[in-house]
Amino acid sequence: MTPLNFDGDVVIVTGAGGGLGRSYALDLARRGARVVVNDLGGSAAGDGADASPAAQVVDVIRAEGGEAVANFDSVATQEGGKAIVQAALDAWGRVDGVICNAGILRDRSFAKLDFNDARAVVDVHLWGGINVSQPAFVAMKDNPNGGRIVLTTSASGLLGNFGQTAYGAAKMGLVGLMRSLRIEGERSGIKVNALAPIAGTRLTNNVSDDPSAPKAPDKVAPIATLLAHRDCPANGDIFMAGAGWFSRCFIGLTEGWSMPDNVTAESLLANWDKVTDETGFQQPTSVIEVSEILNRLLEPR
Known part of the structure; x- marks a missing residue:
C-alpha cells in the first residue's frame, strides 16, 4: 500500500494537548504534516487554562523531526477561532486541513439542567466547530x-x-453544519466529514494511555488521518470509530406512505406500518433530494 503522506500540508487539530487530539496530531506529523497543536489546557469541564499540554505535544513532534506550533486560544469564541487559523497562516501561509476535536463535558439530567453549563458545552462543541471552521473554510477556498x-x-x-x-x-x-459545508465547499474542492470517536479519554474518565488498550485513542487516529488527507474518499459522511472498528453512519428515509387528499390522523395511524417500514429506504444527501422525492409523489398517476 502507498503510504498516506502529507508532504507539508498544514493541519490544525483543536484539543490536541491530550487524548484523541494528541494521537491525531502525532500521527499527522509523523506523516509529514505541519501541525497547529491547539489546546486551551482547561479542565474536563472547561475551567482554567494551561499552556503545557499543547507545548508538550509540540516538543514531541519536533523531537521526532516534525514541524508544529502550539496555540492556546479557546475555540469557544469567534476571536479564538480566528486566532487558531491565523496561527497556521502566520507559520506556513495556508490551511489544508482542520480536525475540530476540542471538547468539554458538564453532564446533567435535563430536569436539572444548569443553563450556564449547557451554554458552555454548546459554545465549545457547536460554536467551537463554527468558530474554527469558518475562517479555515475561507482560507481553503484560496x-x-x-x-x-x-x-x-x-x-x-x-x-x-x-x-x-x-x-x-x-x-x-x-452534523447539520457538516452537511451544509459539504454542499458549500464542493466547488472549491473542500471535503467535510464528521467523526464520532469511541475512546478512553479524560472526558470519559477511563484514560487509555497504553496504545494497545482496547479503547486507546491511537486506534481512532487512522480514520482522522484519512479524513484529513488530500486523498480522502468521503465527503458529507458520518463515521463512528473505536477499538480498531470503523463504520459509516447514515440518515435514511423510508419509502413512506402518501395520501395527497383527505388525509387524516386516523388514516395516518391506519397506515403507520407503511410510514415506518424500512424496506427500500433511501439516503438523500440534501434538502433538494428530499424535495425531488416529494415532487415525484405529487405527480399525477
Missing part, C-alpha cells in the same frame, strides 16, 4: 487543492444518552 474539515460528533448526539442533552444537541448540530 487553496488550489481545497481542503478537508473533520468535525467531531458523538454517539450521544446521533443516538442520545442520559444526562447529555446539551452535549448531544451540540454534537448533532455539528
Whole structure:
C-alpha cells in the first residue's frame, strides 16, 4: 500500500494537548504534516487554562523531526477561532486541513439542567466547530487543492444518552453544519466529514494511555488521518470509530406512505406500518433530494 503522506500540508487539530487530539496530531506529523497543536489546557469541564499540554505535544513532534506550533486560544469564541487559523497562516501561509476535536463535558439530567453549563458545552462543541471552521473554510477556498474539515460528533448526539442533552444537541448540530459545508465547499474542492470517536479519554474518565488498550485513542487516529488527507474518499459522511472498528453512519428515509387528499390522523395511524417500514429506504444527501422525492409523489398517476 502507498503510504498516506502529507508532504507539508498544514493541519490544525483543536484539543490536541491530550487524548484523541494528541494521537491525531502525532500521527499527522509523523506523516509529514505541519501541525497547529491547539489546546486551551482547561479542565474536563472547561475551567482554567494551561499552556503545557499543547507545548508538550509540540516538543514531541519536533523531537521526532516534525514541524508544529502550539496555540492556546479557546475555540469557544469567534476571536479564538480566528486566532487558531491565523496561527497556521502566520507559520506556513495556508490551511489544508482542520480536525475540530476540542471538547468539554458538564453532564446533567435535563430536569436539572444548569443553563450556564449547557451554554458552555454548546459554545465549545457547536460554536467551537463554527468558530474554527469558518475562517479555515475561507482560507481553503484560496487553496488550489481545497481542503478537508473533520468535525467531531458523538454517539450521544446521533443516538442520545442520559444526562447529555446539551452535549448531544451540540454534537448533532455539528452534523447539520457538516452537511451544509459539504454542499458549500464542493466547488472549491473542500471535503467535510464528521467523526464520532469511541475512546478512553479524560472526558470519559477511563484514560487509555497504553496504545494497545482496547479503547486507546491511537486506534481512532487512522480514520482522522484519512479524513484529513488530500486523498480522502468521503465527503458529507458520518463515521463512528473505536477499538480498531470503523463504520459509516447514515440518515435514511423510508419509502413512506402518501395520501395527497383527505388525509387524516386516523388514516395516518391506519397506515403507520407503511410510514415506518424500512424496506427500500433511501439516503438523500440534501434538502433538494428530499424535495425531488416529494415532487415525484405529487405527480399525477
